[in-house]
Amino acid sequence: IKKSAKLIRNEFLDYFKGSLGHTFVRSSPVTPLNDQTIAFVNAGMNQFKGVFLNYHDPPATKVTNSQKCIRISGKHNDLDVVGNDTYHHTFFEMLGNWSFGDYFKKEACLYAWDLLTKHYGLKKDLLYITYFGGNEQLGLEPDLECKDIWLSIGVAKDKVLPFNMKDNFWEMGVNGPCGPCTEIHIDHRRRGSNQSMRVNKGYADLTELWNIVFIQYERLANGTIVPLPKYHVDTGMGLERLVALLQEKTSNYDTDLFQPLFKAIQKYTKAPEYKGEFFNDEYNLDSAYRILADHSRMITVALADGAVLEKNNKLRKIIRKAIDVGERVFKKENILLELSYAVADNLGDVYPELQTNLKKVQKIIEFEKELFKRLRVTSGKEWNKIVEIRPELASVTDWTAPGLLSGYKYLQNTLKNLITTKTLPGNVAFKLYDTYGLSEETINELAEIESLNLDTEAFQNELQNIKYQSKIGLNRKCQMHIKGSIDLLEKSHIPKTDDTLKYEYVFVEN
Ligand code: ATP
Numbered sequence: 019i020k021k022s023a024k025l026i027r028n029e030f031l032d033y034f035k036g037s038l039g040h041t042f043v044r045s046s047p048v049t050p051l052n053d054q055t056i057a058f059v060n061a062g063m064n065q066f067k068g069v070f071l072n073y074h075d076p077p078a079t080k081v082t083n084s085q086k087c088i089r090i091s092g093k094h095n096d097l098d099v100v101g102n103d104t105y106h107h108t109f110f111e112m113l114g115n116w117s118f119g120d121y122f123k124k125e126a127c128l129y130a131w132d133l134l135t136k137h138y139g140l141k142k143d144l145l146y147i148t149y150f151g152g153n154e155q156l157g158l159e160p161d162l163e164c165k166d167i168w169l170s171i172g173v174a175k176d177k178v179l180p181f182n183m184k185d186n187f188w189e190m191g192v193n194g195p196c197g198p199c200t201e202i203h204i205d206h207r208r209r210g211s212n213q214s215m216r217v218n219k220g221y222a223d224l225t226e227l228w229n230i231v232f233i234q235y236e237r238l239a240n241g242t243i244v245p246l247p248k249y250h251v252d253t254g255m256g257l258e259r260l261v262a263l264l265q266e267k268t269s270n271y272d273t274d275l276f277q278p279l280f281k282a283i284q285k286y287t288k289a290p291e292y293k294g295e296f297f298n299d300e301y302n303l304d305s306a307y308r309i310l311a312d313h314s315r316m317i318t319v320a321l322a323d324g325a326v327l328e329k330n331n332k333l334r335k336i337i338r339k340a341i342d343v344g345e346r347v348f349k350k351e352n353i354l355l356e357l358s359y360a361v362a363d364n365l366g367d368v369y370p371e372l373q374t375n376l377k378k379v380q381k382i383i384e385f386e387k388e389l390f391k392r393l394r395v396t397s398g399k400e401w402n403k404i405v406e407i408r409p410e411l412a413s414v415t416d417w418t419a420p421g422l423l424s425g426y427k428y429l430q431n432t433l434k435n436l437i438t439t440k441t442l443p444g445n446v447a448f449k450l451y452d453t454y455g456l457s458e459e460t461i462n463e464l465a466e467i468e469s470l471n472l473d474t475e476a477f478q479n480e481l482q483n484i485k486y487q488s489k490i491g492l493n494r495k496c497q498m499h500i501k502g503s504i505d506l507l508e509k510s511h512i513p514k515t516d517d518t519l520k521y522e523y524v525f526v527e528n
């Protein structure tokens with residue numbers, strides 16, 4: 019019998035808590051309270067940023083945790099691949115161990131290797147190691163110390179591979195703490211023969227499992243890189259990928275982290291069962307299963323942690339997309355709500371806030387569903403005006419019907435003859451997008467159905483413009499935030515007792 023995800027997660031934490039003496043620190047909420055530069059927490063290190071920046075002391079010198087992460091925007095944006103691959107999710111759990119000025123490279127590599135090969139029993143010859151190969155321009159030497167550690171642990175020479183800055187050098191931002199990293203990758207197909215050529219090339223059967231970062235430098239404002247007074251270790255392993263390996267599955271979706279959600283969808287919608295097939299089309303059944311299961315985890319977690327949709331348009335768009343997929347493919351408008359129960363069931367004992375805040379989450383989902391529905395009625399009317407359809411026909415098009423476009427498509431032939439406009443101007447398309455919440459794809463589809471020439475260039479210009487505006491807004495917010503933090507630090511001599519910094523310590527479990 020295979021280990022459950024729950025057991026695998028606990029074994030990781032127990033391994034580091036036990037004789038290795040790490041303190042367990044709870045996951046911070048995915049909505050960062052202390053960091054305006056990111057919309058969502060996207061790695062285990064986020065809640066320890068203040069430690070690396072030397073703003074305050076760590077909760078303990080050795081720490082372990084499992085952090086809720088969301089990657090739908092910014093530097094780490096995996097949204098577009100979700101549904102089409104087996105190992106990226108919008109929400110995932112990052113298992114980590116940390117040394118704040120305590121142990122360094124040798125122990126970090128050894129702990130990871132022993133855990134994977136001895137405790138979890140992964141086959142050694144399926145594992146591949148990457149390390150930092152140096153950068154002449156920046157005067158950074160290859161991390162041969164790290165390479166030698168792996169060789170002394172017994173990893174075969176041709177499986178310890180150097181990579182460049184992009185893959186094996188971690189930086190917190192343009193300036194600040196940084197350092198080389200080493201990663202453990204794994205061959206899922208268990209081929210046996212050497213697969214070094216496939217490492218870091220985006221193959222679904224040879225994926226990254228664990229990233230181990232050595233924070234030993236600081237990049238100064240003038241761009242030069244200098245050693246830090248204290249060295250830290252920051253590691254992150256994707257739980258879903260680990261569980262897939264240990265449950266001997268080639269796809270994360272075939273594990274007990276996602277299967278219960280598929281079952282919930284199937285039971286609720288009576289759709290044919292999930293078969294695990296991959297096509298490049300989000301409206302086929304299996305992709306729809308994956309997208310809904312993935313997005314419902316992310317949405318439930320984000321809302322339970324207090325994400326505010328008015329401030330996070332991206333999240334709102336994803337909620338609408340999930341509703342749309344649910345309606346088109348499964349012909350149900352309440353799947354998201356239904357799935358929030360399943361998510362709380364699956365993860366609620368690890369992250370109790372999913373249970374405590376479930377009612378609130380469901381209220382927001384319900385509200386969003388209604389809002390989306392009303393928007394579609396309005397946008398439908400607006401659209402009808404644009405294409406100058408006779409008013410009596412406008413009411414026939416049921417924009418609230420599941421599938422949004424199906425009713426509309428039905429009428430297309432009748433409508434075609436009535437259209438007088440031949441171009442859909444960019445600013446009108448933009449209004450449909452911005453004011454009425456239609457997605458780019460829907461607008462394109464509508465234009466096609468109506469044989470209208472969408473002025474794509476003008477439309478894209480409008481889109482770019484709004485993206486630029488919101489970026490400026492965010493930058494301004496960041497600047498204000500950074501200034502605020504600096505003021506705060508200057509005023510307070512004991513940062514630990516300051517209210518905004520206390521936050522970091524709330525999550526230490528005694
Ligand atoms: P990848 O190259 O596969 O996109 P990454 O290099 O972006 O991963 P890191 O930032 O190094 O990932 O994060 C540490 C670990 O978190 C990864 O080794 C991986 O196991 C896991 N991980 C990263 N992104 C995702 C995701 N979108 N879904 C699930 N697990 C992820």
Ligand code: MG
Nearest residue numbers: 094095096106
């Ligand atoms: Mg990535």
Ligand code: MG
Nearest residue numbers: 185201218226
């Ligand atoms: Mg990577």
Ligand code: MG
Nearest residue numbers: 185201226229
């Ligand atoms: Mg990585």
